Structure formats: C-alpha cells, structure tokens
Amino acid sequence: MKNKIKILIFGMSSTLGGIETYLYNLAMNCDYNLYSLEFVGFSDKSIVHEEELKQKGCNIVRITPRSANVKKYISELKELFKNNKYDYIYFNLITLSGFEPICIANKYSDAKIIIHSHTAGSQGRSDLNIKTKLLHFVGKVKTRNIDSIKFACSENAGRYMFGSSEYTVLNNSVDIEKFAFNQECRKEIRDEFNIKDDELLIGLIARLEAVKNPLFLIDVFYEIKKINSKAKLLIVGDGSLKNEVEQKAKKCDIQESVMLPGVRNDAYKFYSAFDTFVMTSLYEGFSISLLEAQTNGLRCFVSDNVDKKSDVTGNVVFCSLNDSPLKWAETILNGAQRVKDNGFKISDEYNSKDTYKKLFEFFTK
Secondary structure, three states: OOOOEEEEEEOOOOOOOHHHHHHHHHHHOOOOOOEEEEEEEOOOOOOOOHHHHHHHOOEEEEOOOOOOOHHHHHHHHHHHHHHOOOOEEEEEEOOOOOOHHHHHHHHHOOOEEEEEEOOOOOOOOOOOOHHHHHHHHHHHHHHOOOOEEEEEOOHHHHHHHHOOOOOEEOOOOEOHHHHOOOHHHHHHHHHHOOOOOOOOEEEEEOOOOHHHOHHHHHHHHHHHHHHOOOOEEEEEOOOOOHHHHHHHHHHOOOHHHEEEEEOOOOOHHHHHHOOEEEEOOOOEOOOHHHHHHHHOOOOEEEEOOEOHHHOOOOOEEEEOOOOOHHHHHHHHHHHOOOOOOOOOOOOHHHEHHHHHHHHHHHHHO
C-alpha cells in the first residue's frame, strides 16, 4: 500500500477565526486514506475543533509558545522537524512576524514548504504594533530566499506577503449547501435566544479582538436601538475584548439586547437567524465570515477597510469608519433585509468542495 502523504499544518489556535475556519474545512474535506494531517498548537489549551479533528484521525502537536519561553520554543521546533518525516509543512499566516518556524523547517526538514497568506496587508491596521510590523519586514527578508510554494487568498494578500515573487491564488470558500438559508436553523436559534419574529436581529461571527472593532459596533447598535427599540445584536465568538464589550453595552443600558454566546460549534446556523450582518473591522482581508453571510442571503454592512473583493454577490454595503455611529445605524436600517430567503447562489469558484479538491490534487502531484 502506498504511504500516505504527510502534511504538518501551522495556523490553528484556540480562538476561532478565519484561518481556523479555513483549516477546519480543509480537514473535513480530506481523504484520510490518502493523507495524514498534523496540526501544531502553540498553547496548552485545545485548538479549535480539536476533538472533531482527532476523531477524523488528525494528530495534534503542542509547541511551547515563543512568548512563554523562546529557547524552549526553538528547541521543540527543531526536534519536531528533525524527528518526523513530512512531505509538506504548510504555514498559514497573516504576517511573517513569526518567521522562525519557516527558517527552522527549511534547515532541519526535507519537506516542501508552503506559505499561505491569509491577509491583504497591514496598512492602516492600528491593531498591529510597531514590533509586529518590524518583525514582518524582517520575516520577508529572512524567508525571501527559502524555496517555498506560495499561496494567497487574494491578489492583494499575495502582493503583501510575497511582493513580486510568484504565488497562486486560492480563493477563500464555503460549503454552499451548509451555509444556505435554512428555516429550521432560523427557528432553532431565535427560539434559543428568545428572539421574536418581528425583532430585527443584527449579527456578527468574529473574534472579539481589536482588529474587529467590536466597541464601535456597540456604538452603532446603540444608535440603532434608539431608532428601532425591537432590534437585538448577537455576536458569536470570543476574545480578549469580550469583557469590555459587555461593560460598554451595560454602560449604554442596552445589555438586555446584546447577546454574546461565545464560540459555538454550530455557528453556521446563526446566519439563518440573522436579519442582517454588520462588520466594523479596522482591517479585514478576504473575509470568510462575510462570504458565509453572503452565501446565506444576508445583506451585509461592513467597514470600507474590508477587502473590496470580499463582495462576491453585490450585496455588501461598505461604510466608512470616519462616519458617525448614527450614520451607520441609518444606513443599516434603510437596507437591512435579506436578498433571498432560500440563500443566495454564489459562484462555484467559492465552493469549498471545489477549492479543497484542487488543493489536495496539488498535494498529490
């Protein structure tokens, strides 16, 4: 029997985000008779969907985080690459600031190295500190001459991470059938959170971190609430700003209308429950959650710092973060309706089954 193709994957964390969603879908579309997947986790905490990944046959490798102990971090990476025979080592990144694993893999492993850019750049991102931006520049220099296969989620993402080097664009994609509008899911979620049929439910699925700008979203919802007293806000996700979001909602006296259920394994059901999707990000590449929302048939209102190519249906409204929360609220309320209740048909080029099929064919070749 032919040996399985062994792939070591970097990019999973304990917090659900776009890369984690991409890699989870990759694992769900894998033929485990042909491939062996291992995921690296830089934490004692479980990575996203860890139990499901293990049930599929994936192995989880834990490495001490660089922030906890640099020496141990470097040592464990060396041992990992030296003691294991991989066919591919697949790095999924938003910056090259954490370049060490790539350099160490290049030195201690014979595996082919893949670098996949999942963001379109750092310009205008206040969530990235000077150190991260500097390390990203250093990482570009350090990895420039490493023989690697380069992927990007968009042309902008490719130019940001690879400059003039050649790269292949792999579109972010979704399971079109899974994320299509579903009346049963709508009823299930709205019943769970006691949301009546005549109440406007504004939704977001995202990490509660600075780049997602969730505190501004609370300001916007506060203005919406003053105009439409029946409006509610539901944010699915977790992060370091969750407590601040809760406190701000309380300060604005809208805490009864703001729901924060945390990370959910059934997040796909929430899109059907939403009436509209709002994303106030300081910066966003080709957003998977925005693609999921469009697939579900939602009219989406997002900041103009989101990659414009994320609008694949024409049903995305871009709003400026320089505009007041009131202007955002008025824009949302004037256009908050579904495009189609049975889901909006997006192009097959964004169908995850086709995307992952192409990716695994690449690994086979």
